[in-house]
Amino acid sequence: MNPYQYRAPPTGIELVPRPQKMRLTVRALNGSMGSHGKHGTFGQLLAIIAGIIFGVILTAAIRQLMLKPHMCLSVRNRPIYDEKSEAFRIVGFDRNKNVHNSAKNLIFVGVMTANKYLDTRAKAVYETWGKQLPGKIAFFSSETSVTDVDIPLIRLRGVDDSYPPQKKSFMMIRYMAEHFSKHFEFFMRADDDVYIRPEKLELFLRSVNSTKRQFIGQAGRGNQEELGHLALKSDENFCMGGPGVIMSRSTLMQVAPHIRECLRNLRSTHEDVEVGRCVRKYAKIPCTWSYEMQNILYHNGSGTEAFTGPLKQREVHRAITLHPIKNHLHLYRLHAYIQGLNVRSSEAELVHLIREMAKIKEEAGLPMPHLDDPFSGTFINHLGTDGTLQKWMPSIEEEVLHWDFFSRAAFQLGDANPRHKPTSGMNEGINDVVRDVMEMINRVSKERGRVIDFKEVLYGYIRWHPTLALEYIIDMLLLYKKYRGKKMTVPVRRHAYLQVPLGALYVREYEHKGFEEELEPSGIQEFVEVVVKGSLTDLSKLHYQVPPAKPPTPQLKPKKIHFILPLAGRFKTFQRFMEDFQRVCLEGGENVRLVVVSFRPSVGEEDTTENVEALISSLQLDYPQTPMTVLQANTSFARALALELGASQCQDNDLMFFVDVDMTFSPSTLDRIRLHTIKGYQIYYPIVFSEFDPKFTRKGSDVENYDHSVINEDVGYWRAFGFGIVSMYKSELQLVGGFDTSILGWGGEDVDLFEKVMKKGIQIFRAADPGLVHVFHHVDCDRNLESSQYQMCQGTRYSTYGAAHALVKTILENPEILAYKKANP
Structure with missing residues (x-):
């Protein structure tokens, strides 16, 4: 008897396995077998073989149905499991609330990862830029992946973590098409070692027509060793996977039905090359042939050392994606730096708005709004004044602000050593100002067909007021490049008169949890904000925002x-x-x-x-x-x-x-x-x-x-x-x-x-x-x-006599000092 029995309930179909014991008995016969017995035995064997084959096929079919519970039907003929609804639940997407063209469905980002990176890289991605996207994110890993980390994880059936991840990449693309194609305008394939700036990504994608077929990425043809071995024609390319690849909905829908065929016809071991080949064949478009994409989707060739050093680089400031960040702790570091840039940008926008408000009030003949906090009123008033070197007008000689000169050396009258190398803080401030100036200069350079490159600072002056602003006069050597019309490259010099307004100073004070505890390098302590609401020399104006009272903890003995x-x-x-x-x-x-x-x-x-x-x-x-x-x-x-x-x-x-x-x-x-x-x-x-x-x-x-x-x-x-x-x-x-x-x-x-x-x-x-x-x-x-010790000793000796202004005053009050110097040169 067949080991499976069909039972038809009134309103549905259900397959119920009914275990049976199969017994095959072979009898040894003496002598020849009769014709009737021979045909009967042969027929029984055929029936047994057919039953075994049918049982195997039916078992496989039932197993397949068990693997796809969304194909099973309940007694009311409705799905008891909807895979698409489960996908939306995983990524936290509500189809009823998120309509087209909203800030929540611009892009869906699929991040390829592996089981060993779920607790590190994937977690870091989700806790940094992953939650700030103008859309949704999901992490695609092998079918057997397991993690306790709360991330939107999708386990791809029949996919493992073997490298190269060609099957994982193609199945992720198909999954995105089957579940989310109707709900997002763009789809991005990303690695778990990339950092994406969501605000720049949104600004970029809003300028791209999502209704047309788009395949956006950094175009590649392979390195020198791979040329001719990737089955690419001279006019063909692919989008490099590391910095990220973006497809419009139209492109995704053209490619998704042919995923299986693309997997059966792989011609290289590179996943991004094969995705590009599949897109080119079925969507009929190449990767974007744009040199500019190298800066927009940026790949650093330093390998594991990428983005581990100083982050104040032009590429970090202007790129949308940064790749690779191999150590997940550096992803948090990079995210903190980027957030700081965003804060600076918001502060600059605030200053701009305050100045606009001040102009409107002045033209309308209305006073600035009165604020109860006298410091806040002063703060608003001085930020509302346009940048000018005459913002501070001294009333007595002692209030005159002196200018410090800098070039390859710095000359600062108020320093114990008036002539010295520019300090690291001075260099950092100058570099920040120059970078901002160059961004403003080149903001519309593409429309005008020219670009201006910064070469060096020839010299400059700097002064500062403790509560108002930093002021710069900088002479810069620039390179003017015109690439539209009559092309030319000309070196030019320009003066820049710059002012960096100062607002309230915020100091973060870290709280030590216990002196016997050794702090980890990445540990972040709870802090109390200290807001300096006036001159730094007036410590009475320090105000502490005291945190809520905590239950008393046992006091540990401080470290000896x-x-x-x-x-x-x-x-x-x-x-x-x-x-x-x-x-x-x-x-x-x-x-x-x-x-x-x-x-x-x-x-x-x-x-x-x-x-x-x-x-x-x-x-x-x-x-x-x-x-x-x-x-x-x-x-x-x-x-x-x-x-x-x-x-x-x-x-x-x-x-x-x-x-x-x-x-x-x-x-x-x-x-x-x-x-x-x-x-x-x-x-x-x-x-x-x-x-x-x-x-x-x-x-x-x-x-x-x-x-x-x-x-x-x-x-x-x-x-x-x-x-x-x-x-x-x-x-x-x-x-x-x-x-x-x-x-x-x-x-x-x-x-x-x-x-x-x-x-x-x-x-x-x-x-x-x-x-x-x-x-x-x-x-x-x-x-x-x-010799070197003696010079150091002499330098210390001379620096301890007195402040420069005090020594000058002493010399002026005692002319015999200069007389002695003239007589004994």
């Missing part, structure tokens, strides 16, 4: 900081340092340790070694919970050797702070050391405030006992070029090779260590620390020092 202090003589200075150490660390109950590396004093100086040990022993008795150690080095002073000896007392996981005896510090300094020093990732180089000679800057005050907490440009300067004060973990010091103990005497060891850290690629964090102050002392430079 190991102070390592080199010392040679100078006992009086050491006493002042220990007074700070006692006040901040010992009395404050800080989790610290002190290691003093003491050298014998220089010739002619008093040997105070016993005094140092006695002072440390006395404090140790009063504060036994804080370990304090004195190491004696019976040799002449060498800072590199001192720091290396101090570090030898620490373990790999210990946080070390290399400090000098001339420093004063505050409790907040210790917090910043713990916050900014991250094991295995980041070293903290604080920028300390260095005092000028108090004889020049603190006249009328007690020079011996003045207040070291005063910080302004008259009493000192930020020592941005100093690298001697640093905090790091012992493991990072070992990684870079430690200090060069062959460097003797003053200076050089800090720069050497800094260069080692840079070469190892360890993250460096630099910031001004108002709690770290270098107390003034006279610098005596030994002429026996190595």
Whole structure:
């Protein structure tokens, strides 16, 4: 009997397997078989074979029906499973709410991925640009793909993750055509290592006629080795898959019915080549022959290194798609940078609207709207003023803003070193301004048949007002290229007068979750916004937006900081340092340790070694919970050797702070050391405030006992070029090779260590620390020092006399100084 039995219910058809036991009995017959028995046995065998074949066929048919539940019918003759509805549910598309030409159905993006990338690349894509599309996105993977990540995943039947993904690509195209062809204007095939700028993509597609057959991408013909091996004619191309391929609905519908045939006639191992061949054959169109597509759909040829370095590149700013981003963490980094560009663009649009509003109000004779917040009113008023170099009009001499000059070198009167190389911050600001200017110049270049390329900045001037704007005067060398009509290429020079208005300053302050926790490089802490609503010098106007109260959490003991202090003589200075150490660390109950590396004093100086040990022993008795150690080095002073000896007392996981005896510090300094020093990732180089000679800057005050907490440009300067004060973990010091103990005497060891850290690629964090102050002392430079050390010492000595304006005033008040200089050139 057939193992399947048909039972027909009143209103439908249902197949019900009915298991049966089949038994085949073969009898051994003695002698010859009779004709009747022979024919009967032969007929039974034929019936059995036919039954087996029919059973196999019917089983396969039922299995196929089970794989396609949407073809099964319920008792009411309605589908119990609608695959198209399930597809819409997966991508979150409501057919009743999203009509044609809306912001929700411009494009459907299909992202090809694999099971091993679902938790990394696919997740990163969906959490960044995937949710900002003017349409919908889905990830297409193998039939057996499994993930716990909440992404719109479509498992393609009969498809695996083998490479090249030709079948996956074609079946994805067919799936998009079968389920979404009537609901979207454009369809995009993308990889999981591409970044797409949704706002630029929408702007581009709105300019393209979606009713015509379109096959948009970066045209390719293969690399040099593949030419002639891809079965392409001289006038044929394909759209490179990496940067993304876009089809209009018309193109998709022309190709989709022939997917199976295209798969049966593959002529290369490249998926994008075969898709292009299929489109060319059935839609009758090639990939867009446009050189401009290389910049619109951008592919970086650096492989795994692409987009891992600086992101301030012309290609990043103007492209719609960026490919490849192999490390999914870099996708988040790129997304944050792009979001920052969008914020800047929105701010520029806001300034433009405010100025338009101000013009309309002025022409109508109406006042600007009154705001309750006096700062906001000032903010609106100064943004509403057109860019002009006369925006700020000083009323007294002290309010005059000076211009700093820059070319290959920078000249800044307010700097401790007036002539120096342009700083990284200055270069970054200039590059940002130049890039924006060139974008404005070339905004309509295509319509005019010309383009202007930037070559270099010849020279310029810059000044800034703390609350109003940055102002630039820049002389640029440009290259004018005309490619329509009479073609020409001509170098030109142009002056640009530019103003960057300043709004409210927002500072993000990260909250440390626990000092014993090691922060991951990509970890983002909860932050509190600090809004500066006035001049930066008026700290009383700082307003904190306090976050909601949280339940109390157990307080963990802060990370121990190991102070390592080199010392040679100078006992009086050491006493002042220990007074700070006692006040901040010992009395404050800080989790610290002190290691003093003491050298014998220089010739002619008093040997105070016993005094140092006695002072440390006395404090140790009063504060036994804080370990304090004195190491004696019976040799002449060498800072590199001192720091290396101090570090030898620490373990790999210990946080070390290399400090000098001339420093004063505050409790907040210790917090910043713990916050900014991250094991295995980041070293903290604080920028300390260095005092000028108090004889020049603190006249009328007690020079011996003045207040070291005063910080302004008259009493000192930020020592941005100093690298001697640093905090790091012992493991990072070992990684870079430690200090060069062959460097003797003053200076050089800090720069050497800094260069080692840079070469190892360890993250460096630099910031001004108002709690770290270098107390003034006279610098005596030994002429026996190595030449570079002697020059560094002399530079430090000269920079500590006083501020440039104070020295000028002193010279003007004492003409005998110039007289002496003239007499002794």
